[in-house]
Structure formats: structure tokens, C-alpha cells
Amino acid sequence: MKRVHTSWEIFWRFLSLGCFCFGGPAAHLGYFHRYFVERLNWLDAEQYGQLVALSQFLPGPGSSQVGFAIGLQRAGLAGGIAAFIGFTLPSFCLMLGFFALSSQHNLDFLTLASGLKLLAVVVVSDAVLSMYKHFCQSHSSRIIAVLSASVLIFFSAIWLQILVLSMAATFGMLYHTHLKLGSVPRENLPTTQSLWLSLGLFFTLFVISCWVVYFSATDSSHLAHMAAQFYHSGSLVFGGGHVVLPLLQQNVGSALTSEQFLSGYAAAQAVPGPMFSFATFLGAQLVPLTPISGAIIATLALFLPGLLLVFALHQHWAHLSNIPRVAGATLAINAAVVGLLFSALVDPIIKQAVHQISDIVALLIGFVLLRWLKIPILLLITFYLAYAYLIR
Structure with missing residues (x-):
């Protein structure tokens, strides 16, 4: 009964x-640390640091994996699930609402979309620069x-x-063996049953x-096929939410218009x-006759690989x-992720978002506002929506 009560508290x-963690995975981790x-x-700072390092090593959504691990440490699997549902539910509902708005195909939505595309350029550009400074020293x-x-x-x-990711990991394992690491006590490891079952x-x-x-001819509107596509993408996303874009574009992008995607x-x-709540919108778009089912399946399938790996490894990390x-493989993978994210920024993000000189000016203003003036993301959203309406 105590664990049930604790799980509800975690939720x-x-x-x-x-409901208010704006700013992407790095910002989320800051919120988690303070809270x-x-x-x-x-948990203490050292335990938290180990969970953050684990999330960087594994594919999947970094902040959600850290939240899931905090729930696991607090109340076991029930606590991990409670943390995941609680943190994901607001964005899931908002993205489902955005799908409902987009299905109306009105001018207001198209204007909204053009403004949000420019926002995406600024946010991803900021992420590329931040990750480059952190991972490419x-x-x-x-x-x-x-x-x-x-x-x-x-x-x-x-x-x-x-x-590219595999070659980077191999290089890191072979040539980054000089890293200075702290000692770890050799106490008995916890049971390996959960490790092998989850793996x-x-x-x-x-x-x-x-x-x-790679081999099935079924289209993405079939729920089982769609689940496999999103699980496959979630298994290969190193570097957090931004990096899911090129993987999902390859797997399900052909079934949607570039405008929808x-x-x-x-x-x-x-x-x-x-940011993995992007799957909620895509799942609803791929199965428009049953959008809620599509949204749930796509979201769970994209998150599941990263959560399974955290459940398997968090006690052994x-x-x-x-x-x-x-440690060397982790270092090299993170560097390769920066390159992967930059390529996604060039195509399709900038290619699809920038159409005229005023767009470039708006991007430069937005980048200064976000990077140097550090304005709240909600104000930046307002800026780009106002810009979109003014130039429509």
C-alpha cells in the first residue's frame, strides 16, 4: 500500500x-535537479549525475529516461511507469489537440504552422551549438x-x-581509453534477472x-506496422528528442506531406x-480514422526502447x-550525434521553413532572443506566431 501511495505521489x-517544463531535454534535466x-x-547529486550519464549513453529521450529512472529508484517499476505517464501526459494531450486543429485545414492553421517551423529552426540551431560546445571539446x-x-x-x-554512429562508437572504444574515471565500489550487484529479461x-x-x-510491404496506416516503425526509430535515437527527426523522416515521412511532418x-x-511527443501527432496523422489509437501506439512504441534499456541497466550503470x-564509445557517439543533428537542421528543417529574406531576419532575431537574451520559450512562440500573421 505504501508503494501505491508513493507511485501516486510520483505521478x-x-x-x-x-505542464511547464519548456525548453527541451537540457532544460528538463535542470528542472529535475532542482526539484x-x-x-x-x-536522490543525491552523485546519483543524479549517474542517471544523466546513463541517459546520454543509451538511445532514447534523455530527460524522460532520467525521470523514469528516478521513479524506478523511488518505487520500483510502478514508480517508473508513474513518472513516465505523468511527465508525458500533458504534451500527449496538447499534440493530440494540435492534430485536431490541423485536420481543419484552415488558413489560421497554415499560418500557425509557418511560424512554428521558424521556431523549430531556432530551437534546433541552439541545440546544435549547445551540444557542439558540450560534446566536441x-x-x-x-x-x-x-x-x-x-x-x-x-x-x-x-x-x-x-x-556513422557505429563507426563513431568503434573509434571511441579503440582510441579514447585514456579517460580518467572515478573508482566504483565493488559491492555485490543487484539481481541480473531484470537485466536479461529487459535486454x-x-x-x-x-x-x-x-x-x-526493411522487408514488409504493409503501409504505415496498419497499426502493427506503424508500431514497428516507431519502435525502430526509438531504438536508434542517440542524443535526445531533436535527433528523432531524421530517423522518423526516413521511416514514416513518406506517408505524410512535408507540411504535416x-x-x-x-x-x-x-x-x-x-519532444518525443512528436510521435503523438504523427500517429494520429497516419491513422486518421482512429487517431487516438494511432497516437497512443506511436507514442508508446517510440518511448519503449529507451525505457526498456534504462530498466535493464540503471542499477548496473x-x-x-x-x-x-x-566511456570512450559514449564520448564519440555524442560527437557523431552533433553531426547528425546539424544535417537534420540543414535538410529538412531550414529547407522547408525558410522561403524569403524576411524569414532569415526573423530567424536571426529569434536566435539572439533565445541564445543571448534567454527569453522564455513562450515569448519566442508568441514572436513567431505574430510574425507569421503579419506576413501572411
């Missing part, structure tokens, strides 16, 4: 955060980022993205999703909570991260 805590480490003392990591971006700008096939389920579903994506992505920038080759 309401994360629900409140999900759960400094205010509630649910060494000469070798900068080379990895530049090479990754150069290849993926000209060749955007999904298999090539996977190859087994993750890889089984991944193999099935690969078969469906980028409008949904831009809307995901404008709502609080995890302190030991794994002390292995130099694992």
Missing part, C-alpha cells in the same frame, strides 16, 4: 513538471562531428546514419521491427514535456560507466 510530481535533488532530496570529437555532418548532409539514408525483450522487438521496416515537429517544440572503452 503528480511529474505531471506538474510536464528532486535540491528540493525533495529523493577535443580535437578528435570535433573531427567526428564534422565528418558525420558532411556525410549525412549529402547521403541521408537511415542505414548510413546507423553506420531480451528490447532486442527481440528490435529484430522484429527491422524485419517489418514539419508542422508536427514544430508544434512539439512549442509544448512542454518530452555505476560499474559499466567505469569501463574506459564504454
Whole structure:
């Protein structure tokens, strides 16, 4: 009974955060630290830092994975699920509402979409610059980022993205073995049953999703096929919500117009909570006859791989991260992710959003407002919506 009560508390805590956590994964992690480490003392700074490092190493939505892990530590699997639902529910509902608005095909929606596309350019540009400064501090990591971006700008096939990430990880394992790591106590590890069950389920579903994506002729409007496409994308997203864009574009983008795809992505920038809620909008668009079912299945399928891996590894991470080759692979993957994100910024984000000189001026103003003046994201949204209405 105590665990049930704790799970409800976790749900309401994360629900409140999900209603106002604007600004993307990095901002979410800042909110989590202030709320759960400094205010509630649910875990200490060292434990929190380990969870953040784990989320950077695994594919999936970083802030949602950290929230899920906090729930796991607090109340087991029920607590993890409560944290995930609470944090995701507000953005899920808002993106479903955005789909309902978009289905009306009126001028107001088209104007709204054009403004939100420009917002997406500014937010992703800021993310690229921030990630470059954080993940590309060494000469070798900068080379990895530049090479990754150069290849993926000209060749955007999904298999090539996977190859780039794999080659970066291999390079990091071989050449970044000099990292200075802290010592980890050699206490007994927790039971490995959850580890192998979760990893087994993750890889089984991944193999099935690969078969469906590459060999099945069923279209994306079939719920099972759509679930496989989103699970496949969620299994390969290193670097957080922004990086899901090129993967989803490859998997489901052909079933939607570029207007629908980028409008949904831009809307995901404008709502609080995890950017993976982009899947809510896409799922509803792909199955317009049963949009709620499509939204639920797409959202769960995109989040599931990252949550399975966190459930498997969160208790073992302190030991794994002390292995130099694992730390080196993480460093190199993060650098390659910067290149991947830059290629997505060039095409399709800028290509689809910028059409005239005034758009470029509006982007420069927005970037200054966000990057240097650090205005709240809601004010930036208002700026671009006003701009869209003025030039329509």
C-alpha cells in the first residue's frame, strides 16, 4: 500500500513538471535537479549525475529516461511507469489537440504552422551549438562531428546514419581509453534477472521491427506496422528528442506531406514535456480514422526502447560507466550525434521553413532572443506566431 501511495505521489510530481517544463531535454534535466535533488532530496547529486550519464549513453529521450529512472529508484517499476505517464501526459494531450486543429485545414492553421517551423529552426540551431560546445571539446570529437555532418548532409539514408554512429562508437572504444574515471565500489550487484529479461525483450522487438521496416510491404496506416516503425526509430535515437527527426523522416515521412511532418515537429517544440511527443501527432496523422489509437501506439512504441534499456541497466550503470572503452564509445557517439543533428537542421528543417529574406531576419532575431537574451520559450512562440500573421 505504501508503494501505491508513493507511485501516486510520483505521478503528480511529474505531471506538474510536464505542464511547464519548456525548453527541451537540457532544460528538463535542470528542472529535475532542482526539484528532486535540491528540493525533495529523493536522490543525491552523485546519483543524479549517474542517471544523466546513463541517459546520454543509451538511445532514447534523455530527460524522460532520467525521470523514469528516478521513479524506478523511488518505487520500483510502478514508480517508473508513474513518472513516465505523468511527465508525458500533458504534451500527449496538447499534440493530440494540435492534430485536431490541423485536420481543419484552415488558413489560421497554415499560418500557425509557418511560424512554428521558424521556431523549430531556432530551437534546433541552439541545440546544435549547445551540444557542439558540450560534446566536441577535443580535437578528435570535433573531427567526428564534422565528418558525420558532411556525410549525412549529402547521403541521408537511415542505414548510413546507423553506420556513422557505429563507426563513431568503434573509434571511441579503440582510441579514447585514456579517460580518467572515478573508482566504483565493488559491492555485490543487484539481481541480473531484470537485466536479461529487459535486454531480451528490447532486442527481440528490435529484430522484429527491422524485419517489418526493411522487408514488409504493409503501409504505415496498419497499426502493427506503424508500431514497428516507431519502435525502430526509438531504438536508434542517440542524443535526445531533436535527433528523432531524421530517423522518423526516413521511416514514416513518406506517408505524410512535408507540411504535416514539419508542422508536427514544430508544434512539439512549442509544448512542454518530452519532444518525443512528436510521435503523438504523427500517429494520429497516419491513422486518421482512429487517431487516438494511432497516437497512443506511436507514442508508446517510440518511448519503449529507451525505457526498456534504462530498466535493464540503471542499477548496473555505476560499474559499466567505469569501463574506459564504454566511456570512450559514449564520448564519440555524442560527437557523431552533433553531426547528425546539424544535417537534420540543414535538410529538412531550414529547407522547408525558410522561403524569403524576411524569414532569415526573423530567424536571426529569434536566435539572439533565445541564445543571448534567454527569453522564455513562450515569448519566442508568441514572436513567431505574430510574425507569421503579419506576413501572411
